[in-house]
Amino acid sequence: MSQLNTTELGEIGIQIRELALAAGEILLSGHGDIHTIESKRGTEFVTEMDRRVEEFLLDELTRRFPGDAIEAEETGGRAGTSGRTWYVDPLDGTTNYAHGYPFFSVSIACADQEELLVGTVLAPYLGELYQAHRGGGSTLERARSNDVIPLSSRKKVGMQSALLATGFPYVRDEIVDLNTGLVRDFLKAGCHGVRRGGSAAIDLVHVAAGKLDGYWELNLRTWDTAAGTLIAREAGALVSGFGGNREILHVENIVAAAPGLHQEMLEMFARAQPGRWPGPGVGYGEKNPGAES
Secondary structure, three states: OOOOOHHHHHHHHHHHHHHHHHHHHHHHHHOOOOOOEEEOOOOOEEEHHHHHHHHHHHHHHHHHOOOOEEEEOOOOOEOOOOOOEEEEEEEEOHHHHHOOOOOOEEEEEEEOOOOEEEEEEEEOOOOEEEEEEOOOOEEEEEOOOOEEEEOOOOOOOOHHHOEEEEOOOOOOOHHHHHHHHHHHHHHHOOOOEEEOOOOHHHHHHHHHHOOOOEEEEEOOOHHHHHHHHHHHHHOOOEEEOOOOOOOOOOOOEEEEEOOOHHHHHHHHHHHHOOOOOOOOOOOHHHHOOOOOO
16 A cells, blocks of 8 residues: 555545535535434434445545445445545534534544544534644644634643533443543542533644643543544644553543643542553653643
């Protein structure tokens, strides 16, 4: 597999921007309507709009990048030969969308076997388009003004100044008890508040943009976190597992936060469940070249 350079990744990003905006228009055209809903697992469900947008995106990705594999939420995707994989969530925040709540997104990312390469998250109703490619930094494009704003590298934030966000699983098992306990712990630690938006992709890019300072969640999937992880990292945020382990993608547990705060959150997880979260723990933030003091 040939290595893609920064210019090539930027050109791919332009194509993905086009696809994300088109997918967003499809979602906006049906927002507020009554949708066909099918149950999946627990309280999770899928609408006809999830499938409609995913079909559009998979057709386009297959046409433009025929050798690449695809992992997608509804259809499962397809195998490839290039060594690259696309992670596609056509509608992150389906529950919100079905209820007419405007916090939903389209998330598209590509990775090779070593690292994330490009990522795009569009929040159609909010008019926010976030993009990043490896080594190229992150940007926010505001749909209403067409301004493209480079996201400056996140600076240190402490718990006492932090606004946090989290999410809850569709299967209401012991993870709900664990996470509600963590919400309590963070609130008692003096953070400014804990939000629950309902779209992991938006939470991650809002950490990148400084709208949130930290985010954590458990039991996600690759298409939930891929694009947002790259965008957050390229903006200087730290993204890891609860033990501080840094992987290409985090799904079983993920924390994204500004430098300084990230370590405080790792320590909170360790106190909540001693020994449960494997990883380097202390010192992760010191190793991140994107962080600013």
